Amino acid sequence: MTTETLTDTASFIEAQFPVSKVSKESYKERKAVSSQTLTGLGKWWGRKPLVMIRAAIFGLLMPPSENPKRDREIFLKIMTMDEDGLWKRMREADGNIRYKDAFELLTEEERARFFDLDEVEGGKAIHHCIDANGRAEKNEVKTEVQRLAFNRLSYDEKLDYVDRPEQIDGPSEKAWEDINAHLGTNAESLTGLIRELGEQQFGRTPRVGDAFCGGGSVPFEAARLGCPSYGADLNPVATLLTWASLNVIGGGQQVSELVETAQEKVYAAVDEQITKWGIEHDKKDWRADAYLYCLETECPECGVTVPLAPSWQIASKFNVIGNLNHNKETGNIEVKIEEDVSTSEWEAADEAGTVENDRLQCPACGRATPIKMIRGDQRGENGTSNALRNWRNDDVTPRPGDTFQERLYCVRWMETYTDADENEKTRRHYRTVTEADRRREEKVQRLLEDRFDEWQEKGYLPSRRIEPGNETSRLMRERGWTHWHHLFNPRQLLVNGLFLQEIDNLEDDVIRHVLPLIGNVVFRNSRICRWLMTQGGGIGGGKSAFDNQALNTLYNYSTRTWLTLRSTALDVETYDVRNEDAEVRTEDAREVSTDCHIWVTDPPYADAINYHELSEFFLAWYQKEIRRVFPEWYTDSKRALAITGDEEDFRRDMVASYQNLAENMPDDGAQIVMFTHQDASVWADLALIMWAAGLQVSAAWTIATETDSALKQGNYVQGTVLLVLRKRTSDDTAFTDQLKVQVEDEVQDQLDAMRALDEDEEEPSFGDTDYQLAAYAAALRVLTQYGGVEEWDIERELSRSRSNGEQSPIEEIIEEAVQVAADHLIPQGFDSFQWKTLAPEERLYLKGLELESHGEYRTGAYQELARGFGVREYKSLYADSRANKTRFKGATEFGTKQLDDEGFEGSHVRHALFAVHEAREQDDAQAGRLWLRNELPDYWGNRKKLIEILGYLASMESVAEHWEEDAKAARLVAGAVENDHA
Template sequence: MSTNKIVPFSLKDAPSLIEKLLPVQKLSAESYKEQMAGSGKTLTALGSYWKGRKPLILNKACILGCLLPATDDPKRDLEIFEMLMAMDDESFVARWKRRYRPKEILEKLPLDNVRDLFTSEPEGVLPESSPINWSEDEYEGVRVQWRDEVSELSRRRIEKRLLPATVYRERVHVALRPEEVGEEVHEHIWSFVNSHLGTTAASFPELTEQLGVMRFGNRPRFADTFSGSGQIPFEALRLGCDVHASDLNPIACILSWAALNVVGGNLESRDRLVHNQQKLIREVQRIIDDLGIEIDGDGWTAKAFLYCLEVRCPQSGWLVPLLPSRVVSRGKKAVARLVPDFASKRYDIEIVSNVEDDELNAAAIGTVHSGGRGQESFMVHCPENLEYRTKIPTIRGDYRTTDGEKGNKLRQWAKEDFQPRSDDIFQERLYAIFWMKRKSSGKRYDFEFRGIGNDDIQREQTVVEYVRSRISKWQGEGRVPDSRIEPGEKTDEPIRTRGWTHWHHLFNPRQLLVCALIKEHAVGSQIPSVANFLNYNSKLCRWDSNPGPGRVGKSQGVFDNQALNTLYTYACRSFGWSKEFFSSDYKTFPTELGHIVKAESADQLSTDHDIFVTDPPYGDAVKYEEILEFFIAWLRKNPPAEFADWVWDSRRSMAIKGEDEDFRRGMVAAYKRMTECMPDYGIQVIMFTHQSGSIWADMANIVWASGLQVTAAWYVVTETESALRDGNNVKGTVLLVCRKRLGKHKTTRDELAWEIEEEVQSQVESLTGLNQQAKGLYRDENVFEDADIQMAGYAAALRVLTRYSTIDGRDMASESIRPRVKGEVTFVDDLIGYAVNTANQCLVPQGVSKSHWDKLSGAERFYLKMIDMEARGFNSIDNYQNFAKAFKVKNFQALMASQRAKSARLKSAVEFARAEMGEGSELHQSVLRAVLYGVMELTGDVETDDVLSHLTMNVPNWFGDMNGREMAKEFADYLAKRLEELRPEEAASARVLRDLIRNQRIG
């Protein structure tokens, strides 16, 4: 038992670990793995419609990094941090998907004390040492197990020798995530942790409380004022902080509340939730069964109802179903056949399964054809073998008013409407039902798709009459929305394309009926489930006829792409298929600590907190303040007691959004208030996705105006490739660590120069030094790669800048909130540019002399730096993007052979050929371009004398200035070493070129 004594405030003035080091390469690998887990992530089941989720492991690293002290032994600091993060070898033994069994260990490992470690049955058959060949007759039927007295730590130290000696990201790829293993992953660490930190902890809550007392005098008071989906406050609660989570948007608050009270709730509350879920399912199912609206009377139960729009063709007068595809299910080879009814001038729709492949493929093209990217679609149908084509805008009656505004002839639906009127342009038609029936034996089902018969139409009418007789009452009670859709960038879509004016218009009668029943029986803890249910039960839910192997169809969520896209066809889930939203087996991490969730803006914070970790909406393309009104409309009236004090409105005008002046003012107000609510020894971590080229100036402005000072910055890859994004757009997150700016320090621009350079150089040397110290720990991998050191260099420059409240007699808080004028370089912009450029001057690749580096153009620096990165296996496009911004390369794409997200690379000398040598190129008349040209020629077997002659002509003043010649020799040597593994043939050519220059006689 540790005898360490916890002394309040003993760490008050100690720098936090995150201000000195963070293993960002390992953290990037872990974050990427968590993001790739998709629906398997811990909190996603609470609401998959929220996409901007920061990985839990990243949040844990930030919070722990704020609490842990940076000591005089950074290598040991790193080791302890990685133990706490389950990144050490012993933790990976527990994270391995299957631990090695005793017999496997003895078969593979050489051990001298086998009998001290293992026992066998029968006894006495184990030899003294291993490895053991179990195929020998004497070991037949022998059973082996660990001796009870062998500790878990001893077992893991032996088992870790069997882990594959791969790079960290490959190891992470095949291992479980720490949260999937549970607390046992940390069983072996506490004696080491306590010895290093002077604590007495045996769990994270104990460690967090003790570090909080040592640093703040109390258990850490944590706050996230942009809590969103609750990812960050959830991790703070799990670690053992007192948590404050707030957000302006009540739907974000619902998700945060659910994270803390459902997944993070105690076992008693989880039992109550399960009971209430079962009760809701029983009550709603009873009413639906009584109505008979989801059964066919022959043992089949509906799983999904498929609807389409139907319009009158203005040319032929026919009523035409709008089907972009007639494929109903690829798995069932089911299609919709259109059968002309010439008497009625309409189409019957037959659903046929098990069709031939030719018919299935032909059915991929329906009656709605795309006009191409950015073009309007058009309707196509062919009665009597005569094709009619009509643009959808023509059917809608689109026009422009005299003042240029867009309009159309769609009727604007009234509040009392819940289905189209008979004279509306767009009608809705049920055209197929997905049925299921339990097999006579077992728990499996038969499935089939059918067309619509008279009984189905009668059941639809039953639903319509039930809703018609109750909708006014439901709206009054808040069980169905009655609020208007306010115009907006995203919310204009349903108004413009369908004429829907109220939120309940986005739901058909079946959906309204089931939603109203659910609202009647739902209690507070079920509201997150209600929101999740709504996401999959509206007229904006796409039917996926080909969701994957072994599946016949799936209804997708409204917010698959974070918009309110109206559809020509949609799916309506039966309640039987929707029960999964009320029987979700949420993961559980029970906690008993205090927490609060508030629906308020960040600048309204009224309580003090020690640690802030926030992920603000910088340049957020997702209009949450608009699209989440979809849910608010359903939940705003008569909310449960848990949420009754919240403002049930999106408050669009108050939301921080975009990147303009309003955004900057909103951010300053928010972070200024957080700073005011933080003690002098408090700490903040601000997360932002690194996209905009003005990001550093923007964040420096916000930090300065908020009374903060930057102390560190780290870059972590957190975003996955997605079909919704271009293939070259993998992004990461910058972690900006800040403290309160204390005192009123003044300086001048001239005095800043040496101070910034000294600070950046010290930062670079510190991190590169730790790389050397940690070689054994990291199996020759670097703790920090060049991109990490570059980011830390930026932070060092900002640390110097934001230390001062007055520069050149100017008040920086006032300068930082000065409105921007397009094209103007502000005083702050100029300072940031200068600081970043100074930082870049210090990031010289090994093998290039600083005197040469200082004379290079941005494009030359970029190419030399990225060749070094490629040589070490780093080919993520975000590295290229970041360094291109750092070196101010205007068109780095011209230097790239590939811009794929995970396999980007520069052009080789051969691929450049004669390109990028003219005046328009950023490499024009550069020594590097001349060297690459020489390498290209040598690789192409050009005579050496000619190559050398061309080189002397391509390098300006070759014979007059020896510096160009020395630089060319250095670059050739540099390329020879970096290309050895990448392109051996070019490496050999570079060596020849180096020797040609070296041996050339001058004069």
């Protein structure tokens, strides 16, 4: 297969896709965190990057030509990911490379051209040394210097200076000339190009739909590009966020002004009432901006009531701690807040945590007691039960006698003062709780009690019960909470309820546009919001709920005041989408009846997040206003209908969903299914589902991002597979042997085509793992073109249980495809015959070195590689496994460890590494040769293989500093082995 084969497809994305650049752009968008376009509307789990959606839609609409390389160039121009596009994005961002850095990127000739080098050498600042006269000429020279320097940066480095593609108006005029010439269009904008490409393919602008719309990325981006868009979700919270993405963020300046005016009105009214109540001010007129609470429980060993917190560090910038003191007169443990303590006291406060590994650490008697024992956990036929009292609807605090009580232990106050220059300033004070603070807490309780029944009846406070579930049952088990408002303390309920009361005073159309505000407030003000002592530059701050994908009950938590809750206002960048053909519904994917030319979906799959449970946290607060302003929507999370699990029911529900979407798609339509690639069994399940739904795989690409997360153990890796599908038009039946031959040919042809396309590329489109993924896709492309396989029973496969450990036929096909790829993708310069004699663990290690040589340090890339070679245990190979720093060990790092007779420890590669270590230790290449000659069975029969391995290790010399000396030693040992004589 040559690169021309890439033109034998219906769209660009089915032939090729610049996964490397799209991944980097997606990562840049993710790193914007709260500045991402849609995140300001409210929390949703797993929103997909808008740049990835844009690339997917254009990838499906752009036809391939007879020139694949030119196709890629044009696609990058459309996405503004080419040189000129990046430069335009830099200028739009008003980005500038520091002149000192720009100077370093210029050639000697260019430096002499643009700068007075005598002044540079004289120590003047470089920006004063530009060799030009007059402002206009200087600006011209500056721009030219910036452009030259910018062009010499890597793609990753350029992204530090540029806006995201969504933040500019599209390609330049010159780029449009190239795009139109290649595609036969006359477009001057992205919406115009979408319309023309759609008319070429479908006779009209294509409708793009998402039946699992979640946070709204697909409907929003499709509508912004000018497509009629359709979004549906079983979950009303997801539907609301999608509606808001189209009508709030996409509503233009007029809606932006409406939202801003309404917010100011509501926030001012709430602030006025709170100030009038006097519940956030002290006698000095300082205003609180944070309250810290903790649980407390009686130590079963000594009877002392212990405040619970994993650490008593409060703010790192000012060394603020809670100092515990056992008052023997009262029998209580008091928490005294101290500022500016010594380093030793600061460190001791962390060690003084009273909860460690879910065990109470009593500071009075020094004994540890498991929390589960304090709760009285017992396993029974119906799961775990305990002695905790189940809270009633009217409970907002623990009752006397409850296992866990609750106390306020710190207040942070904000002092406003005028400095000597008459400037208004503020400073924070962390204070121990006083009797006055406790009286204000009592007042909060009374104010809430006076309003509780009325506010619940009016929907300003939730009254919804917590239904049992994978995530929700823990709330009852760990705290006894039975209603959603139990996740909020009295102060939070009073403030949140007051806010809803003021929202309810607005007109219906205004409420519709500011409704996400409710979710933003409760998201940041609940009992499941942890306090982070490093937040805000170390001054300490409250995190939002759901800092992972779970309902975590906390031992200590933060409560925001209205002073800090004002930051929850919708501060979002608006776009004038105004797409009248955009539609959003609360609807089950199995019941969708709207036709779409293109479906782009991110469905639930084997390890799905429990959206239907987690979202009820928000739905409990939203439901009254949703009923008012969206009467056609329901306010039930529809748990019973949610597609969950990973067994037969899950597969059949998914088949029904995708059969329905296929029926609501023209024969020349297409689908992209997005999912997180876990392992071959997940792939096999998804392939089986799509196959049974009458869909055929035409391509697959992984868009990968990866970030560190302090709140998760290990690595937090996020990679999204884009699986491209068409309707299957054939009912032919295949035989397994026939499939195997076709898969082998298809895999090899696909890899050869991709490699040819990436020749001579400084920044190739495809990474090492993309070739491996292409093997998966090639196998499924062959398989799903058939209506069935003679020896397979699709009904049996749909009902197969994963727990029985039996490998499915599809998994076997995939694994064989990956093996073909492993044999075919030989590291550059390695002898193909010798490569095929290596064990999987050896190939994994050597390919891992190749990843490092390509500058690939994403953990996911190494994980994918291991899966491809079928190696399950490889942690011992890591020198570093941190996100974006992953790599395998060098010879010296292995040292004398991990030597054995079996597996990698006994392999030729491991012995070669040890020989390098010996050569370095003794500063003699012959020591390495003698090790191999004396320790390796059949040394002479494997001599050529050892020379090949050592030569490959020697090629790592220029890759990284830690390889430099090992690589030199490897070259010397290779020479000694080559010159060895029997």
